[in-house]
Amino acid sequence: MRDTLLLDQGYQPLKVIAWQRAVVLHLVGKVELLSAHTWEIRTVANAFPAPSVVRLTRSLRHRQPFVRFSRENVYLRDGYQCQYCGKHCAGTELTLDHVQPSSRGGGTSWRNVVTACVRCNRDKGRLTPAEASMPLRSVPRRPKWLAPKILRVGAQQMPESWQIFLH
Numbered sequence: 288m289r290d291t292l293l294l295d296q297g298y299q300p301l302k303v304i305a306w307q308r309a310v311v312l313h314l315v316g317k318v319e320l321l322s323a324h325t326w327e328i329r330t331v332a333n334a335f336p337a338p339s340v341v342r343l344t345r346s347l348r349h350r351q352p353f354v355r356f357s358r359e360n361v362y363l364r365d366g367y368q369c370q371y372c373g374k375h376c377a378g379t380e381l382t383l384d385h386v387q388p389s390s391r392g393g394g395t396s397w398r399n400v401v402t403a404c405v406r407c408n409r410d411k412g413r414l415t416p417a418e419a420s421m422p423l424r425s426v427p428r429r430p431k432w433l434a435p436k437i438l439r440v441g442a443q444q445m446p447e448s449w450q451i452f453l454h
């Protein structure tokens with residue numbers, strides 16, 4: 288994990304951003320550095336620790352209105368856990384599964400897409416959970432923007448320096 292956890296002014300987790308973006312935000316004074324990764328960023332002139340946790344120095348005027356639908360955000364919402372067998376996996380071992388198969392009209396949306404391991408996705412095939420006798424572990428919904436609860440579920444994927452901000 289080389290990304291950076293972004294906190295709001297009140298130390299609440301907002302989202303995970305690329306470390307490059309965190310460096311830029313820091314350079315322009317929008318965030319302060321709270322914790323660093325163990326690896327360093329090297330430039331021609333010098334080296335400095337990569338940001339692990341940063342905090343906005345000003346309060347946000349508006350919260351993000353909604354979470355962008357993406358593969359990573361579905362995995363995050365589901366805590367990197369297969370929603371059928373419950374296995375925790377790395378992102379590379381996971382797939383997105385259409386609850387109502389797309390070949391039968393199921394849309395690609397927060398309410399119809401869940402995290403599934405390769406095996407469960409293959410076993411389920413073009414069936415619904417009921418037809419495949421593979422009940423879902425949770426009802427898929429649009430998440431609030433990376434609420435602390437969501438981050439906590441995926442905690443095994445996260446650097447130690449993030450932990451204290453996620454509880």
Ligand SMILES: [Zn+2]
Nearest residue numbers: 369372404407
């Ligand atoms: Zn599974």
